[in-house]
Amino acid sequence: MRVDGRPERTIAVEADGRSVTVVDQTRLPFEFVRRPLADVEAAAHAIRAMIVRGAPLIGVTAAYGVALAMRADPSEANLDRALGLLGATRPTAVNLRWALARLDAALRSLPAADREARAYAESAAIAGEDVAACRAIGRHGLELLRDVRLRRGGGLVRVLTHCNAGWLACVDWGTALAPVYAAHEAGVPVHVYVDETRPRNQGGALTAFELGAHGVPHTVIADNTGGHLMQRGLVDLCIVGSDRTTAAGDVANKIGTYLKALAARDNDVPFYVALPSSTIDWTIRDGVVEVPIEERDAREVTHVRGRSADGTVLDVEVVAPGSPVANPAFDVTPARLVTGLVTERGVTSASREGLLALYPERTKT
Amino acid sequence: MRVDGRPERTIAVEADGRSVTVVDQTRLPFEFVRRPLADVEAAAHAIRAMIVRGAPLIGVTAAYGVALAMRADPSEANLDRALGLLGATRPTAVNLRWALARLDAALRSLPAADREARAYAESAAIAGEDVAACRAIGRHGLELLRDVRLRRGGGLVRVLTHCNAGWLACVDWGTALAPVYAAHEAGVPVHVYVDETRPRNQGGALTAFELGAHGVPHTVIADNTGGHLMQRGLVDLCIVGSDRTTAAGDVANKIGTYLKALAARDNDVPFYVALPSSTIDWTIRDGVVEVPIEERDAREVTHVRGRSADGTVLDVEVVAPGSPVANPAFDVTPARLVTGLVTERGVTSASREGLLALYPERTKT
Numbered sequence: 001m002r003v004d005g006r007p008e009r010t011i012a013v014e015a016d017g018r019s020v021t022v023v024d025q026t027r028l029p030f031e032f033v034r035r036p037l038a039d040v041e042a043a044a045h046a047i048r049a050m051i052v053r054g055a056p057l058i059g060v061t062a063a064y065g066v067a068l069a070m071r072a073d074p075s076e077a078n079l080d081r082a083l084g085l086l087g088a089t090r091p092t093a094v095n096l097r098w099a100l101a102r103l104d105a106a107l108r109s110l111p112a113a114d115r116e117a118r119a120y121a122e123s124a125a126i127a128g129e130d131v132a133a134c135r136a137i138g139r140h141g142l143e144l145l146r147d148v149r150l151r152r153g154g155g156l157v158r159v160l161t162h163c164n165a166g167w168l169a170c171v172d173w174g175t176a177l178a179p180v181y182a183a184h185e186a187g188v189p190v191h192v193y194v195d196e197t198r199p200r201n202q203g204g205a206l207t208a209f210e211l212g213a214h215g216v217p218h219t220v221i222a223d224n225t226g227g228h229l230m231q232r233g234l235v236d237l238c239i240v241g242s243d244r245t246t247a248a249g250d251v252a253n254k255i256g257t258y259l260k261a262l263a264a265r266d267n268d269v270p271f272y273v274a275l276p277s278s279t280i281d282w283t284i285r286d287g288v289v290e291v292p293i294e295e296r297d298a299r300e301v302t303h304v305r306g307r308s309a310d311g312t313v314l315d316v317e318v319v320a321p322g323s324p325v326a327n328p329a330f331d332v333t334p335a336r337l338v339t340g341l342v343t344e345r346g347v348t349s350a351s352r353e354g355l356l357a358l359y360p361e362r363t364k365t
Numbered sequence: 366m367r368v369d370g371r372p373e374r375t376i377a378v379e380a381d382g383r384s385v386t387v388v389d390q391t392r393l394p395f396e397f398v399r400r401p402l403a404d405v406e407a408a409a410h411a412i413r414a415m416i417v418r419g420a421p422l423i424g425v426t427a428a429y430g431v432a433l434a435m436r437a438d439p440s441e442a443n444l445d446r447a448l449g450l451l452g453a454t455r456p457t458a459v460n461l462r463w464a465l466a467r468l469d470a471a472l473r474s475l476p477a478a479d480r481e482a483r484a485y486a487e488s489a490a491i492a493g494e495d496v497a498a499c500r501a502i503g504r505h506g507l508e509l510l511r512d513v514r515l516r517r518g519g520g521l522v523r524v525l526t527h528c529n530a531g532w533l534a535c536v537d538w539g540t541a542l543a544p545v546y547a548a549h550e551a552g553v554p555v556h557v558y559v560d561e562t563r564p565r566n567q568g569g570a571l572t573a574f575e576l577g578a579h580g581v582p583h584t585v586i587a588d589n590t591g592g593h594l595m596q597r598g599l600v601d602l603c604i605v606g607s608d609r610t611t612a613a614g615d616v617a618n619k620i621g622t623y624l625k626a627l628a629a630r631d632n633d634v635p636f637y638v639a640l641p642s643s644t645i646d647w648t649i650r651d652g653v654v655e656v657p658i659e660e661r662d663a664r665e666v667t668h669v670r671g672r673s674a675d676g677t678v679l680d681v682e683v684v685a686p687g688s689p690v691a692n693p694a695f696d697v698t699p700a701r702l703v704t705g706l707v708t709e710r711g712v713t714s715a716s717r718e719g720l721l722a723l724y725p726e727r728t729k730t
Contacts, residue, residue, distance in 0.1 A: 028685075029684070029685035029686065030682075030686070193691075194688075196563065196666065196683070196684070197589070198561065198563055198587040198588060198589060199587045201683055204666075204683055204684040204685065204688075205683065205684070205685060208684055208685035208688035209685040209688075211688075212685050212687055212688050218688065218689070219688075219689050219690060219691050220666060220667075220684050220685075220688050220689070220690045220691075221666070221690070221691050221692075222563040222564045222588070222620065222621070222666055222692070223563060223587070223588045223589050223621070224562070224563060224588050224619070224620040224621025224624065224696075225620055225621070225691065225692075225693060225696075226624070227621070227623040227624045227627065227696060228620055228623060228658070228693055228695075228696035228697075229691075231623065231653060231696065231697070254589075255587065255589040255590055255593055256587070256588070256589025256590070256592070258592040258593060258596065258628070259589065259591070259592040259624040259625075259627070259628060260624075262592065262624070262627040262628060262631055263623070263624055263627060266627055288596060293593070301561065301569075301585060301586070301587055302585075303671070304669045304671055304681065304683060305681075305683070306668070306669055306681025306682050306683040307681055307682040307683075308673075308679055308680075308681050308682075309679070309680070314673055314674070314681065315673075315674070316669065316670075316671025316672055316673050316679065316681050317395075317671050317672045317673075318561070318566055318569055318570065318669060318670070318671040319394070319561070319569040319570070319573055319585050320393075320394035320569065320570060320573035320574040320577050320585075321394065321395070322577055323559075323569075323573035323574075323576075323577050323583060323584075323585050324583070324584050324585070325584060325585045325586070326558075326584050326585075326586050326590065326594075327586075327587070327590075328590060328593055330593075331589075331590075331592060331593035331596065332593075332596070
């Protein structure tokens with residue numbers, strides 16, 4: 001999408017066909033800078049330190065991490081090392097495992113000399129498929145927005161979203177925000193309520209940045225506010241992304257998603273989850289019990305990063321010194337609270353039946 | 366309650382019987398300092414700038430504000446001016462109106478020369494009644510905690526609370542935290558999950574501070590986290606305070622309370638609201654429609670106050686520059702989501718019938 005009128009993607013291979021750069025998301029919203037990923041260690045660090053984040057982008061970055069490793073040393077031992085290093089960076093996003101398994105399958109049986117080129121090609125394919133999937137999600141989601149608008153007799157469509165499932169979480173377009181961008185392009189008037197999404201503030205920093213940079217009207221709110229807005233009839237639908245969706249339609253997403261799904265149900269607001277099928281974990285049935293939830297550093301809660309009046313970006317302590325902190329990064333929204341899943345193949349119910357109707361090739365698994 | 370082992374109250378009249386000091390809550394959690402309220406303007410400023418906050422403490426501070434005004438000039442014109450000035454500071458807390466109406470009724474018909482002494486006496490009575498009410502709430506709430514513990518077969522009682530409804534919101538003891546302090550004193554093992562409560566961070570800064578200073582075990586969490594903890598069975602009951610409770614049992618409290626009530630219902634966790642009867646607005650039936658919700662400064666969302674590594678307390682910007690913000694300060698939890706109201710007269714259902722059973726003298730109003 002656009003930044004200062006220029007089209008940008010979160011991850012790109014430069015003109016030499018080998019150098020990889022990413023948007024450094026830890027510098028947003030105050031600075032938009034790209035940084036090079038020199039090697040697999042840099043790719044792993046970028047994922048772990050959340051220089052890149054968002055389930056789809058994590059998968060693509062991991063793929064290019066393998067490509068960078070193959071560029072340095074295409075041996076099978078180094079392939080194993082790269083897969084191990086990248087696989088240990090984040091525990092919840094299923095795309096990471098999925099992308100690494102795909103690279104593994106593509107590379108292992110090849111002669112070492114062919115692995116580098118094939119790794120770049122496979123990574124480019126994954127990135128391209130992500131863009132295509134997000135575009136398709138946007139197209140299907142746009143119809144939902146048009147329907148809501150029709151039912152309201154025209155006017156503004158007011159969408160609430162949590163965390164960042166925009167183009168910054170993917171390669172381009174985004175998942176939850178793809179329908180919003182599609183609506184904006186199609187001239188359907190849309191307004192986005194953006195949860196700030198503590199503790200890491202991906203909403204206030206990233207979603208607000210990307211919507212603002214692209215020119216989409218929006219309002220940032222504290223995470224506590226969405227229920228009140230729904231109660232007052234100010235939200236027409238919720239759309240969020242997903243870090244991992246189970247075969248039964250349960251949705252692991254940024255912590256706090258579950259609370260918004262409860263508020264949506266209590267106020268008859270449709271609650272949609274937008275996801276490329278790469279985030280579906282076909283091996284898991286009960287999300288609440290089975291999805292591993294990442295516990296992140298207490299410092300994300302005790303400290304907040306921001307920009308001071310003199311322009312310095314720094315961390316400030318906000319919690320009473322000495323108070324213990326818990327920081328689970330995701331929660332699971334049970335399928336019963338999800339109105340529908342918006343995938344690259346269309347909109348379906350959040351259920352095993354709904355998912356298999358769109359992905360019949362999974363019936364045998 | 367105790368700070369560094371010393372008993373403290375949020376507002377106090379000094380040994381001269383006239384000077385009023387308050388704990389400056391904008392300096393917490395990094396500094397515990399008292400500051401004098403020299404005159405009615407200082408009292409109004411303290412309420413408006415949230416140097417004091419919490420519905421009960423706002424009421425007591427307003428009362429002493431009238432006393433300070435009467436000390437300076439006991440004329441009826443000055444009484445009117447003081448009531449007007451103090452009444453315009455905050456719109457949602459009903460105690461403010463209630464305390465001012467009580468001072469008005471006590472003072473207006475008196476000779477001017479008697480007003481100062483009477484205003485101090487009436488303010489001291491309101492403060493004393495608040496302490497007594499909070500103690501009683503603690504006593505009644507303790508029984509709920511004991512019951513939960515019994516049903517669990519002993520062990521730790523895990524309480525989730527939102528915002529600050531502790532002694533810092535009152536004169537002493539607190540409302541929602543009074544049962545927690547009572548349990549702690551009685552040797553009932555208790556652990557409090559503290560919502561940080563963005564945008565003003567009253568949980569992370571104030572609740573965590575007062576629990577830590579008094580020695581009560583607790584864990585600070587992002588506002589997004591409570592639903593996940595309840596889903597995992599880690600919360601035995603929720604207790605929150607109330608800024609205004611309607612005659613039908615609807616509860617206006619800090620924004621985000623409604624979301625926790627929804628999560629509690631979805632997970633069969635009891636959800637209690639602790640309140641002195643001074644926060645009941647007997648004139649309002651439907652809280653969602655009728656309670657005025659204060660819209661506060663966008664800067665509370667766009668900026669966060671904290672302490673930098675060099676010890677300076679400063680505001681940092683956390684939202685994408687230029688992004689608009691909404692900041693409603695309260696929401697309304699419908700009575701249907703409230704398991705019970707814990708008042709100074711006992712525990713009752715969140716309903717007109719429940720409230721009238723405890724306050725039969727209100728039947729005629």
